[in-house]
Amino acid sequence: MTGQGSRKGRPLGWFGRLACVAVVGALAVAAVAIYRADSAPVPKAEPDKWSPPQFAARQSERDAMVRTIRRYGLSDKAVLKAMAAVPRHEFVPAGRSRMAYADTPLPIGHGQTISQPYMVAEMTRLLKLTSKSKVLEIGTGSGYQAAVLTQFTKHVYSVEIIKPLADAAAARLKRLGYTPATVRHADGYHGWKEEAPFDAIIVTCATGRIPPPLIKQLKPGGRMVIPLGAPFAVQSLMLVEKGKDGKVRSRSLMAVQFVPLTRQKKSE
Ligand code: SAH
Numbered sequence: 001m002t003g004q005g006s007r008k009g010r011p012l013g014w015f016g017r018l019a020c021v022a023v024v025g026a027l028a029v030a031a032v033a034i035y036r037a038d039s040a041p042v043p044k045a046e047p048d049k050w051s052p053p054q055f056a057a058r059q060s061e062r063d064a065m066v067r068t069i070r071r072y073g074l075s076d077k078a079v080l081k082a083m084a085a086v087p088r089h090e091f092v093p094a095g096r097s098r099m100a101y102a103d104t105p106l107p108i109g110h111g112q113t114i115s116q117p118y119m120v121a122e123m124t125r126l127l128k129l130t131s132k133s134k135v136l137e138i139g140t141g142s143g144y145q146a147a148v149l150t151q152f153t154k155h156v157y158s159v160e161i162i163k164p165l166a167d168a169a170a171a172r173l174k175r176l177g178y179t180p181a182t183v184r185h186a187d188g189y190h191g192w193k194e195e196a197p198f199d200a201i202i203v204t205c206a207t208g209r210i211p212p213p214l215i216k217q218l219k220p221g222g223r224m225v226i227p228l229g230a231p232f233a234v235q236s237l238m239l240v241e242k243g244k245d246g247k248v249r250s251r252s253l254m255a256v257q258f259v260p261l262t263r264q265k266k267s268e
Contacts, residue, residue, distance in 0.1 A: 052151050053177035055087040061101035062088070068103045069121045079125045082151035083117060090176055091144040110162050112259055114142045115204060119256065121148075123225045126239055126253070127200040129153055134195070136217065138188030138261070139204035143169030146181040149202075154180035157195050159188035161262060187263060191217040198222060205261040206235045210250075218242045228252075231260035 066084045074080070089100035091114055096106045105113040115123075124145075129135060129152035137146055140160035146169070149156045158181060160166035166185035173181045184192065188203070189211045196217035203214070203226035210226055218224055222242050229235025236252040243249065 050154060050180055052085060054085065055090075057087065058089055058101065059084075065101040065103060065117050069118050072118050072122070074118070074121055074125060076125045078152065079121050082124065082148050083121050085151055086144065086147045087176070088114075088117065088144060091142040091147070091172065108142045108165070110165055112141050112162065112165060114144050115258070120145050123202055123204075123237070124148055124152075126225045127202060127223055129200060133199040134197075135200040135202065136192055136195070136198040136214075137202045137204065138191075138214070139259075140166055140169045140183050141204065143173045143178070143181065143183065145202065145204055146183070147173060147176070147178045150178045150180045156181040157192050157198075158183050159186050159192060161185070161187050161264075189213065189261065189263060193217070200224070201226075203227065203261070204258065206231060206256075206258040207261040210238070210240060211261075215240070215242070215248060218248075220244045220246050227256050227258040232257075 062084050065088070066080050069083060070080065089097050092100045092106050093108060099106055103117050105116045108114050127133070127135065129149070131153055133153045134155040135149055135153060135157070137149065137156070137158040140146060140158040143158070146156055146158040158169070160169060160183060163185050166183055170183040173179070173183065191201075191211070191213045193213075197219040198217055199219050199222050201214055201218055201222070201224040203224070206227040206229055208228070208230065210228065214224060218240070220242055221244050224240040226238050226240060227235040228238050234255045234257055237254050237256045238250050239253055240248060240250040
């Protein structure tokens with residue numbers, strides 16, 4: 001004998017073989033169903049026919065998170081629906097997965113954080129997006145906010161200054177099926193000139209003053225939300241509106257705390 005071992009029993013008859021094929025087939029169908037239900041998006045459509053992927057896993061936790069957001073007084077149905085749809089657990093590091101649906105920011109590495117779900121919801125609401133809006137995000141981080149934005153519009157551009165975060169977010173968004181979100185590794189201070197102007201700009205890192213290029217890249221009639229203030233202090237969430245006449249008005253909405261907008265492009 002070589003290392004094969006001996007097989008006992010008779011060879012299978014045609015009935016046995018048929019039964020085997022049926023069992024293997026059923027197992028394959030079940031495996032695909034479980035895979036689908038657990039993590040995979042529904043099949044991807046062509047880009048212009050794109051519809052948001054759906055995820056069944058941890059839906060009850062997402063629903064509980066949405067109830068928490070409602071308790072803050074946020075009742076915008078489209079925003080709540082978007083928050084109920086995007087699987088936040090796919091955007092947090094594996095070690096933080098258990099906390100994925102708590103209403104709190106979580107570390108995502110490189111000293112950065114994924115924002116608190118309520119803050120994501122409220123900033124999204126303030127943008128008043130439609131399916132035609134072209135939106136720019138500064139601070140991709142995990143890509144979660146970008147995924148939420150794709151629930152409203154297919155025109156989502158997001159800039160991240162830390163290369164490993166930009167690369168990971170781009171790969172994650174693609175894997176999950178959020179293909180309308182385009183991520184770029186760059187200093188978002190400069191906005192995204194080639195794609196400007198934007199109907200909406202969302203800045204998810206805090207800065208002492210509004211970067212002038214962002215004001216320039218906002219369309220007349222456009223809206224920007226941006227945390228203003230010193231790094232690691234309590235900042236003010238500002239809503240900046242550019243009138244049809246080009247006049248810019250801004251007002252402070254609430255106290256917030258975001259990681260700082262940095263200016264050095266980092267590649268590691
Ligand atoms: N929106 C993110 C959370 C962002 S945390 C999410 O949904 O996960 C803020 C992010 O802004 C960090 O990833 C940080 O690296 C990035 N950032 C800081 N300064 C930046 C700049 N000048 N340009 C682009 N991104 C910047």
